[in-house]
Amino acid sequence: MKLKLLFLLIFLIVPTIVSAQKKDLIGYRHKGVIYGATLPNGAKDLGGGLLSNENYGVSRFSKGKKFMLWLEKITERDARGVPSWEVRDVLSFGKLKKNQEFLFSYSSSCLQNGKEKLDLIVQAEFLSKAKTYKIIQAWRANVKREKFEKILTKGIKCAYVES
Numbered sequence: 001m002k003l004k005l006l007f008l009l010i011f012l013i014v015p016t017i018v019s020a021q022k023k024d025l026i027g028y029r030h031k032g033v034i035y036g037a038t039l040p041n042g043a044k045d046l047g048g049g050l051l052s053n054e055n056y057g058v059s060r061f062s063k064g065k066k067f068m069l070w071l072e073k074i075t076e077r078d079a080r081g082v083p084s085w086e087v088r089d090v091l092s093f094g095k096l097k098k099n100q101e102f103l104f105s106y107s108s109s110c111l112q113n114g115k116e117k118l119d120l121i122v123q124a125e126f127l128s129k130a131k132t133y134k135i136i137q138a139w140r141a142n143v144k145r146e147k148f149e150k151i152l153t154k155g156i157k158c159a160y161v162e163s
Contacts, residue, residue, distance in 0.1 A: 014118070020077040025068075028087045029075065041081035043068070052118040056143045058104050067093045069102065069121065069140050071148055091139065093138025099126045100136065103158050110158040121148070124158050 030039050038044045039061075048070075049057030061068045071089040078084070103110050104121040112120055119141045124133040135153040142149050 007144075025070070025087050025090045030085055031078075031082045040159065046097055047106055050118075051105060051141050053141060053143045056088075056141065057139070058121055059085075060102060065095060065138075067095060069093075069148070071146065073143075084136060089148050091148050096123075097125070100124065101126065103133070104141075108158070109161050110156060113155040119143070120156070122156060122158055123151075126160070131160045133160065
């Protein structure tokens, strides 16, 4: 009985903590930084890319053991053209497996139903022997609603491109 109660409490508390952390980041503003830099809030920049509406981007950040994708909007640019960003939505994850990554934006090799979609974000597992990706999850960055929207993975293919 105690074990069932513990699971129930965890089931109720964990989503509340994740939701509170997400709400803390929505509206967070920061100046554009270089890859690997740490923001004043302690989040480390892991790179990102612009979406089809180039006033928006998706950036990868880590903070502690948490990995995040931020949907961000450019709010202004300074005299040198460096953008200031505002976080509009957040996806949070634990640490990815060694062979997993996120593919999105102009640098992505992913197609949806054979067409390039710059607002597509894909979590994929690289299968090294086959030199291909297995699609795990996918989202669309809806800039009109300023939200990540989970989508079906059917019809999404990501090609491996050697660098």
